[in-house]
Amino acid sequence: MIEVLTGSPLNAIQDLGRPRTMTLGVSRGGAMDSAALKLGNLLLGNDIDAAGIEIVFFPFKIRFHADQAFAVTGARGVARLDDEPLPPDWAAKARAGQILTLHAPANGARSYVTFAGGLDVPVVLGSRSTDMKGGFGGYQGRALEAGTRLAAFPSDAKDMPSSGYGLAHPCDLPENVAEVRCLPAAEFDAFTDDSRALFFEQLWTVTRTANRLGYRLESETPLSLRSPLELLSHGIVPGTVQVPSAGMPIVQMADANTCGGYPKIANVIEPDLRLLAQTQTGRQIRFIRVELDEAVAAVRADAIRMHELGLALQSARATLLAR
Amino acid sequence: MIRISCAGAGALLLDAAHGAFNDSVQERIWAVARRMAALPEILQAVPGVNNLLIVFDAVQYDPATLEHSLRAVWKDTLVDASPAREIVLPVTYGGTFGEDIPVVARFAGLTEEEVIAAHVSGEYRVAAIGAMPGFAYLTGLDPRLAIPRRASPRVSVEQGAVSIGGGQAGVMPCTSPTGWHILGKTEEILFDAHRPEPCLFRLGDRVKFRRVG
Structure with missing residues (x-):
């Protein structure tokens, strides 16, 4: 049993989301930095899509009421099990009574705590993710409040080295300016030549309103269309960069509406969505144009990297346990 | 005439709109969505208003191949015969x-x-x-x-x-x-x-x- 000690309307249970619910108007949802959640699960020998906690509001504290293996991944801040500091991208075993504390990250915006076995909450529409808009999934369809008690599915804790282990080289997080690759979208050519050039040349600042629905960006010069455009509502995926009439782009994120009507200038490619998810408010990003074959190659390279990481962690665990 | 564009590596948007909303185009969108959704390579086919988004796993499937199937299915599908409630x-x-x-x-x-x-x-x-x-x-x-x-x-x-x-x-x-x-x-x-x-x-x-x- 795990007890949440710090409440926040932003920290909630997520897995990899709902890949087939757009026809119901239900967002994909899931971990904003899906690679960090996957890594947290791989460190524990979980299924890659087991449910963990996405943390955006710090400090975050939980108390373990029973022995439990867990991992901390994603944004990097000071993490302590009682007084003992934990390295980044690390799995460890907590004893009953111990408290895990995550402080605000210096780098990155979202941390993930995963648990051996994965969190035991009901599957709703194919996923354990919290859908705040619909008020379902996760823990009773809402964020985690102080006092919320959660259980993990049983797992074989003997599979975890008692001293803990993790990545020697933690996952990259955006420093200074995040470079985010994207493909031109349906209305790219409807923007003026200047706007198309500026989209890639200007640095874009992540505004205060950036959240799980979307990242509103700001820069010096707004983008403009050659002529006004009225579009009928159409399906949009996370990564879609819309430009409302004021000319400042909004990147749709995990909990975005499934349909929209604003002109689309670009789509952030799937493996780079995590870079946006880990960019703090006030930091800057740059869009890098890629072609479709490069985007497909990047998606495949990302999948292969994650698969190889899973195998490497499995053999590292076996080696450590054999000692 | 339809326009197909990429929405990232793993999605294609088919746009069949010409100005105002058109009822018969929409019936064709529903029918094409139903047929596309039945293909094993498609994760979801999402009808919009005179348009259709299809989502697939780009790790396994090439966007160019799916664009080809989408065009073929569009060409070959006319109306949706399903009775309305x-x-x-x-x-x-x-x-x-x-x-x-x-x-x-x-x-x-x-x-x-x-x-x-x-x-x-x-x-x-x-x-x-x-x-x-x-x-x-x-x-x-x-x-x-x-x-x-x-x-x-x-x-x-x-x-x-x-x-x-x-x-x-x-x-x-x-x-x-x-x-x-x-x-x-x-x-x-x-x-x-x-x-x-x-x-x-x-x-x-x-x-x-x-x-x-």
Whole structure:
């Protein structure tokens, strides 16, 4: 049993989301930095899509009421099990009574705590993710409040080295300016030549309103269309960069509406969505144009990297346990 | 003529719109969506308003191959023969949930009663489901009520609000921001994630409103 000690309307249970619910108007949802959640699960020998906690509001504290293996991944801040500091991208075993504390990250915006076995909450529409808009999934369809008690599915804790282990080289997080690759979208050519050039040349600042629905960006010069455009509502995926009439782009994120009507200038490619998810408010990003074959190659390279990481962690665990 | 564009590596958007909404194009969209959704390589086929988004796993499948299938299926599919259901929603017009009726009346040059009459006598069709859980884009709105969306959206509009915007009608399935204009309220539950069929509406349903209260 795990007890949440710090409440926040932003920290909630997520897995990899709902890949087939757009026809119901239900967002994909899931971990904003899906690679960090996957890594947290791989460190524990979980299924890659087991449910963990996405943390955006710090400090975050939980108390373990029973022995439990867990991992901390994603944004990097000071993490302590009682007084003992934990390295980044690390799995460890907590004893009953111990408290895990995550402080605000210096780098990155979202941390993930995963648990051996994965969190035991009901599957709703194919996923354990919290859908705040619909008020379902996760823990009773809402964020985690102080006092919320959660259980993990049983797992074989003997599979975890008692001293803990993790990545020697933690996952990259955006420093200074995040470079985010994207493909031109349906209305790219409807923007003026200047706007198309500026989209890639200007640095874009992540505004205060950036959240799980979307990242509103700001820069010096707004983008403009050659002529006004009225579009009928159409399906949009996370990564879609819309430009409302004021000319400042909004990147749709995990909990975005499934349909929209604003002109689309670009789509952030799937493996780079995590870079946006880990960019703090006030930091800057740059869009890098890629072609479709490069985007497909990047998606495949990302999948292969994650698969190889899973195998490497499995053999590292076996080696450590054999000692 | 259709236009197909990439929405990232793992999605394609087919746009069949030519200006205003077209009913027969929409029936073809539904039919193509049904056929595409049946292909093993497709994760989801999401009809929009005169357009269709297909989503697939780009690790396994090439966008170029799927674009080819999409074009072939479009060419080979004409109409959707599935029979339409009819759904009637009871609506209380006016009061706290009809705060935009005066605005719409001024826009349309009608009295408030005429606005209600125009809305309640409409025969609507579910063109697409999306934006928020269980929200249906209803076509068939009296063109006199085609008021543009509010200049700035309301931050929160309650579940059940019966609304119009951009020439379409809708009902809020959950409490959420919206830029549409509110005419009334229904008590019907449009979406429940725990029902076997979460959405009240299906694509192609014929929808009517009935005035109560």
